[in-house]
Amino acid sequence: MAYSQPKCVRGCGMCFSFPSPDQKPPPSCPRPLCPRVYHSVLEEDGIISSFGKASTPFRPPLLQFLRWLRCCWLLPVFSDFQKCLAPPSAVQETGSEQIQNGRRTERKHGLESERRSSQDGVGRGTPLSGGVEKRMSKSRSYRLSLRSCVSSRLGLTPGWTTRRLNSKRKAPKSQNITNQVSPDHLALLVKHEWQLSYVSPLYHFRHTQLKSYARQLSAFIAAEKQQGLAVEVGIQDSFKVSFSGVQGLAVADDDPETVLIQVHTKPVFAQQDDPLKLVWSGWLTCCNGSPEYLHSLPKDFTCLPLFGSSGAQNLTSLVKSWFQKNFDCSFGPLEINHTSLEWLVALWTNCNTETNIQNLKMLWTLPVEPPLQVTYVVEGNDAWDLWSSLQQRSEGDGGEEAGWIGIEEVTAFMQGLKNHFYRHFRLELSAGNLSQVSTSLGSAKCNGKIKVSNSRYMITTLTLLTECALLKMPV
Amino acid sequence: MEKSTKCFLQQLVRRTPTRMLKATLEKWDRLTPHQRQSVDFTLPKWVITQTLVTICEENGLTMKHITELEMMHVIENPNQGTWYSFQLLDPEDDAHSVELMLFKEQFKTHLRELMRNVSIKIKKHTDEAVWIRIAWGSGFSRPNHLKPTYVVHYLQSPYVFVRNLTSKLKPLLMQSLTLSTRHQAIKDANLSGPKLMAIRDLLMKQYQQSFPTNDASPLAKENQPGPIVNEQAEARASRRRMASEAFGKGAVPQLQSAVYKLETKYRDPSNRTMTERDEPFRCVVKYSSSNILESFRHCASAGIASTPVTPLLSSILLKGRNYFVITDNAPAAASQTRQADL
Known part of the structure; x- marks a missing residue:
């Protein structure tokens, strides 16, 4: 059967009203330049x-x-x-x-x-x-x-997509993962701000061969660093890579174990027995990945869709290219879109009874000339009061399961915050982009930078991000 | 040359970008032309510093001369650090007769009475501004020249701009300023920012102002295309007019941020729990942009901000301040908010 559905000439998948290619697409078509x-x-x-x-x-x-x-x-x-x-x-x-x-x-x-x-x-x-x-x-x-x-763009809602960000989530419970994850790893995860990427499934990746991967990667980095150098003295041992499995971050049975990669180097003027300096670290994780998707993968593939890195940019790209060469995977930037940021706002605010979030800080960027940034900081307890008042209402309606948060509540909460703002300034925050949110539990930026400051709620955040990565992944 | 002087000179040279250093040195006029030429500005900073230290030692320059150099650099490049503005209140009868010599003398006497070890340097700039550099010492230590306070005051105007002042020393400075300018009180003007000139222009209303009017300008009336009126265009024009009424016409002072502390109640007819709550909904809103007044004007004319513009935003320009605390009025007028007096 031939493909004869009426569709937008530009192939955006959103405009349905222009069946023939001779007609001009509407100005609202989101793809002004779709290369045919x-x-x-x-x-x-x-x-x-x-x-x-x-x-x-x-x-x-x-x-x-x-x-x-x-x-x-x-x-x-x-x-x-x-x-x-x-x-x-x-x-x-x-x-x-x-x-x-x-x-x-x-x-x-x-x-x-x-x-x-x-x-x-x-x-x-x-x-x-x-x-x-x-x-x-x-x-x-x-x-x-x-x-x-x-x-993958989440924003597109053609009739045929059924998979998207979960509309309901379990309310985050403080999980003491300190006795499951080794304290060194946890300290490292909590300390840095991570730049996120998504990774397509790794082909022939074995958790048993981490040591040999470490050797290969350090050789690869050394080789790449030597390119174009005339003199090769003392470079051989400049980089030491370690791979380690982080236990305790995999929640569901299907989740592969998280892998932590660290690159150490010797400072230039170091003494013989000085300790190596950590210059780059990164991890690959899958936290509560969609079981349906994980089961559908062929046997040789390991799915660790979320990649976080912190350190020099050139090392990040070297590590990425090594993974691409060895495991047939591809990397791409993982932006955190505003729906996910709103989810984080709600999930973090919901934790206020267990751990004080102090301040809920949101940053909007309004598209005016010159760009206007609006920082909206709400006192933690007041934000929680607003959140709980909304929850009471939805529970009053009946039918809501306890311990679950629905997207409607998240939207209502954000709307409540925006309304309070509008009442004072008569300025539409929805006209801009939510570009950053932060509380004492962590911070997230729309360009894909995240910091989780409290290990107790790490699983919740990683679960949300894993979901984003799985959705963003082209494969 | 003393060690502290040497240290101060080194710090000064380190902070000044090389390209500015050359011009400032020429203006300073303490080095002979030959000495100036002997400094090679292409060399690294530490080499330049060493050369300058030797030259200054040769010329027998003291701390006084070096502070002169620093002051010159600051006057040329005032847009560093944060300037806070203050407003003098209740002038006495002879306040308008204070001229430079009298102010200089009075200020020095008053401040020295309050604080023993303090080094004051006063210089009049070309645009009628009086620049004051104060290096503070304590009862037993000598003035610390590494962290001086700068004060800019326009004589006969009620405004004072201050940079780098600790809260401990604030009352001393404020008192000597009020006394020497023949005023009775001084208050925080709630306007601060890195650009001194923008703050000055805003407070002294030195920008193109537009006044509220209901009639379109006579020129625009003549140009109207007959009886058919484009409603869209009209709405757009009125938005634009209201935007420029609230945020000024043409070039506006380059203010870079505005902060509102909201301590008002949360009100939403559909949310009874929150509306009935007694405590205020505390939040802080900060706007920042390279030029917030221009951004706001664009917001209003593009329709992102509804017109007429809320007094909260337009009072940045009207009242000349960028820090506000908003509280609810008395419960009777509950729907209104007002700016609390600070």
Whole structure:
């Protein structure tokens, strides 16, 4: 069956009202410059056509998966290429009829409601879920990959995405992980601010071979550092890499163990027996990863989707390229979008009864000339009072399970804070971006920098971030 | 040369960027042209410092001369550190007759009465401003020249700008300032920032002001395109007009931040628990930008801030301050907020 669904000429997946390519897309189309060339590249590579045409021979999922990976490397320049993919389920043989129906109903809501609902990230049951499920059992891995690819921007709500940020979360309980995780590791995790990235599943990664990985990586770093140097004296032992497994951070049974990487170096003017200096550290983790996704991975893949690094930029890129070469994976920046930041605000505020959060600080950037930054600091106890008043209300409505926080409450809380602000300044904070949140429990920035200052709530934060990383991952 | 003088000179040279150092040295006029040429400004900082120290030793320069050099540098580059502004109140009858010589003499006498070991240097700048440099000592120690306080005062104006003043020494300075300018009181003007000129312009109203008017300007009226009125354009124009009324027209003083401390009650008709709560909802809002007045003006004309602009924001320009504490009025007028007097 040919791919003949009406869709935006620019392939944004959000505009539904412009079926023919001769018509101009609406000004609200979020993709002013969607290079059509991606479509043809992907079609030639057999990626879209395998969905689009019934005549294409069926490829085993793993092969498809690898082709995908290759494709991701071919097009790293076009960072947005995932968006241009044709919607996978729109061309499924089984689901196409239902999709048509689903689309039509979608269209009635109009673009605006589409966007709004996408912003708060609430998953909606769509009429096509039946069709999707059917197909899923057949070839789980690549179907999932495409789906997460479409929904990777979270902001897009085409009718066919079913996976998105959880709309409900367990209220964070103070977990004393100090007796599970070794104090050295914990101190390191709490001390630094980490720059986050997502990582696609690692191929042939073995937790048993960490020692040999350490040797290989230190050799790799030394080799890269020596490039272009005429004299090679005393460089051999300048970098010492250590890999270690961090026990106690994996919560669910399926979670692979967290891996901590540290790079030590000898200071230039060090004495013989001076201790080595820690110059770079990073970790790969998976905290409460979606079991559905983890099960769908082929046997040889280990999924540690969240990568945090702290230290010199060039070492970060060296470590990344070593991982890419050895484990066939790809890295990408993990920005923390405003929905996740709002989640963190709510989750941290909810902890105030157990651990005082002191101040809830939020930073908005308003898009005016010159850019205006608004720092909104709320006293911790007052923020908690507002939060608990909202919770009482929703519990009063009935039907809310105790110990769970819904996205509605998060949105209501943020709205409450914004309303109080608007009442005084008559300034719309929603016009800007929430770019940073911090409390005494930690801080997070929209460019993907995070610091967790209190180990007791580390699991909660890492769970949320793992989820973000899994969604952001193109594979 | 004494050790402390040498130390001070070293610190001064270290802090001054090389390109400014050359101009400042020329202005200072304590070195002979030959000596000035012998300093090679392409060399690293520590070499320049050493050369200067030897030259100063040759010329027999003392701490007094070096403080002169520092003062010159600060007057040329005032946009460093944070300047706090103060306002003198209740002038006495002869306040307007205070001129430079009298002020100098009075200020020195008053401050020396309060504090024994203090070094004061007063210099009049070209734009009528009096610059005062104060190095504080304690009862037994000599003045510390490494951390001087700078005071800028425009004679016959009620404003004083101060940089680098500790709270312990604040009452002493305030007292001598009020006495020597023939005023009775002084208060914090709640305006601070790194740009001295912006703060001065804001307080002394030295910017292009626009006055509220309901009529469009006569020129605009003539240019109106007949009876058909574009409603959108009208709304936009009125937004723009109100924005420039609240935040000034043309170039505005480059203020970089404004802080509001809100201690008002949380009110929301749909949230009874919070509305009935007795304590205020405490929060602090800080705006920062390279030029907040311009940002606000843009906010208002773009519709991000609703017009008419709330008095909270427009009082930055009207009252010339950037720190506010907001509390609720008496319970009768509960829906209104007002700025508490500080």
